[in-house]
Amino acid sequence: MSVSIEVTGPSQSGFAVILTPEALEFVADLNCEFNPRRKELLGRRHQFHDEIQSGKRPTFLEETRSACAGDWQVARFRTTFRTAVARSRVQWIAR
Numbered sequence: 554m555s556v557s558i559e560v561t562g563p564s565q566s567g568f569a570v571i572l573t574p575e576a577l578e579f580v581a582d583l584n585c586e587f588n589p590r591r592k593e594l595l596g597r598r599h600q601f602h603d604e605i606q607s608g609k610r611p612t613f614l615e616e617t618r619s620a621c622a623g624d625w626q627v628a629r630f631r632t633t634f635r636t637a638v639a640r641s642r643v644q645w646i647a648r
Contacts, residue, residue, distance in 0.1 A: 556581040 558577045560568075605611065613621050 556585055558584075 558581050560572060560577075
């Protein structure tokens with residue numbers, strides 16, 4: 554596909570080595586291939602943001618329902634954290 558890219562930022566030494574015609578063509582091809590999907594995802598992100606701003610609460614994905622409804626627990630953080638800190642204090646003192 555023949556799409557041109559114009560570099561509008563300030564040029565610095567070494568840019569000609571990096572921004573070769575082949576590299577710019579590669580970027581143009583990537584843009585042609587992925588820009589529609591990128592725009593779609595950004596649109597969904599803006600829509601989600603607007604919904605949250607208007608008071609809608611986020612929900613879990615249907616695919617994760619089993620994990621949310623499962624019978625599991627997270628380890629107690631304080632005990633784990635205190636143990637880690639106590640061990641690291643010993644390491645700090647020993648050095």
